[in-house]
Amino acid sequence: MTSTDHGTTVSLPSGTVRVEGHLDLIETADGVRPVRIPVSQWSHFPPAGEILRAMASNASGVRLRVHTEATRLTLGVRCTRIRIGEAERPGDVFVAQVEGTTVAVARAPDTQTMHISPAADEAIVIAHSETSTVELAPLPAGPKVVTVFLPQGMTVDLVDIVGDAPVLPAPPSDRPVWLHHGSSISHCAEADLPTSVWPVFAAELTDLDVINLGFGGQCMLDPFVADAIAAAPADVISLKVGVNIVGARSMDQRTFAPALHGFIDRIRAGHPNTPIVLCSSILWPGSDEIPGPSDVEFFDDGGIRCFTAGDPADIGRGALALAESRRHIEHVVEVRRQAGENISYLDGLTLYGPADVDRHPLPDSLHPDTALYEEIARRFAHRVFGQEGLHPRATLDRKA
Numbered sequence: 001m002t003s004t005d006h007g008t009t010v011s012l013p014s015g016t017v018r019v020e021g022h023l024d025l026i027e028t029a030d031g032v033r034p035v036r037i038p039v040s041q042w043s044h045f046p047p048a049g050e051i052l053r054a055m056a057s058n059a060s061g062v063r064l065r066v067h068t069e070a071t072r073l074t075l076g077v078r079c080t081r082i083r084i085g086e087a088e089r090p091g092d093v094f095v096a097q098v099e100g101t102t103v104a105v106a107r108a109p110d111t112q113t114m115h116i117s118p119a120a121d122e123a124i125v126i127a128h129s130e131t132s133t134v135e136l137a138p139l140p141a142g143p144k145v146v147t148v149f150l151p152q153g154m155t156v157d158l159v160d161i162v163g164d165a166p167v168l169p170a171p172p173s174d175r176p177v178w179l180h181h182g183s184s185i186s187h188c189a190e191a192d193l194p195t196s197v198w199p200v201f202a203a204e205l206t207d208l209d210v211i212n213l214g215f216g217g218q219c220m221l222d223p224f225v226a227d228a229i230a231a232a233p234a235d236v237i238s239l240k241v242g243v244n245i246v247g248a249r250s251m252d253q254r255t256f257a258p259a260l261h262g263f264i265d266r267i268r269a270g271h272p273n274t275p276i277v278l279c280s281s282i283l284w285p286g287s288d289e290i291p292g293p294s295d296v297e298f299f300d301d302g303g304i305r306c307f308t309a310g311d312p313a314d315i316g317r318g319a320l321a322l323a324e325s326r327r328h329i330e331h332v333v334e335v336r337r338q339a340g341e342n343i344s345y346l347d348g349l350t351l352y353g354p355a356d357v358d359r360h361p362l363p364d365s366l367h368p369d370t371a372l373y374e375e376i377a378r379r380f381a382h383r384v385f386g387q388e389g390l391h392p393r394a395t396l397d398r399k400a
Helices: 039-044 050-057 198-206 223-231 243-248 256-268 312-317 322-338 370-385
Strands: 008-012 015-020 024-027 032-035 063-068 073-084 093-098 101-107 112-116 123-127 132-136 144-149 155-163 167-169 177-182 209-214 236-240 276-279 294-298 304-308 343-346
Touching: 008 155, 015 155, 024 039, 032 050, 039 223, 050 073, 050 112, 050 123, 063 155, 073 144, 093 132, 101 132, 155 167, 177 198, 177 223, 198 209, 198 370, 209 223, 223 256, 236 256, 243 294, 243 322, 256 276, 256 322, 276 322, 322 343, 343 370
Parallel strands: 015 167, 073 112, 177 209, 177 236, 236 276, 276 343
Antiparallel strands: 008 015, 015 063, 024 032, 032 155, 063 144, 063 167, 073 132, 073 155, 093 101, 093 144, 112 123, 294 304
16 A cells, blocks of 8 residues: 555555545455544544444545546445444445546445444444445446545445456546545435535535545544544645534533634644634524434334434523534634634535525434535535635645
8 A cells, every 4th residue: 555645545456546535544354444534543532432433434435546448347345334223324335437427326235234332332243245346337438537436324345446457546636635524414324325425526516635524423523533634634624513512412612612722723733724614513403492412203104303302491501502503613713713814614504504494304304315415515615615705716726
């Protein structure tokens, strides 16, 4: 394996690929596993950290780029589906693109299942087969760069890649790198395609290379995540925070803003001048003004409703609700901006707010569906990287 500023060249038995969108690779007995928090930071996870470990190992935004004349690619993989208690996360697909156009889609196999206890203190892997194959065909004839997006809600071990022509790593991209960190609403496990993950979709709209650090349920302002961001390549950084902290009731009005300042301070150790967009949460209908903890209601038809179950009276005693978190985030941005920092605020309600509820109802009252994820991507791309946006795409230069 050889690494450059963004991406790693990985030699597999039958071909060589360039892996992007990850922060580390774990070498397995027969391949490699891309992960999105460096393994050197894993010792800082909480003792009951199996869900965090699984989310960091899910491949949201991770992709392979190869140069080839092959019209068929066969991947040897080990795909792990996650089951937390009785809830099994959605199955996903592999998507192959050429010049931004989808040319092949293949269902991700369930090679094995990881059963995580609801308390996150135990994880048991049940193997269904040793490895699986994924066929991506037909691909356009002639020489081309093929980008293969891995399934965003699964852990993927790369074992081999075989083509009907030689498979070589694509050259490094010269596009600016956008690093994004957020919650499950950035992880986007519910999206039908890995290319519909909203940071991935927005990156394609704006010609950026994305590193998506969206971790389902795990956007907690962890210092080790800030350190990972500080050490990663980034020409622009966005942080979308609030909903997991409110849902877990892990912070209150006294601690949230100082913790957010500390998180940004650690990022600035590695990116002193990189533009940062601090984004608040989208609307949580029916729960925006109610503090956590969160809960889930299960319906007979298989549907669920996610909601905050705290006492609204606790807000007056210092509890943090999502609506209040937006005011705190905007305050943090204003303090730092006035001090001369290259930072800006994006109100999450401009991505999904009260006016959108009837047109785009949330299937579980919290997470968008595929169409809404793509709409959020379009809105984010316009408001942040558009000509009149916070950081117009034309102003982002790739750092040497």
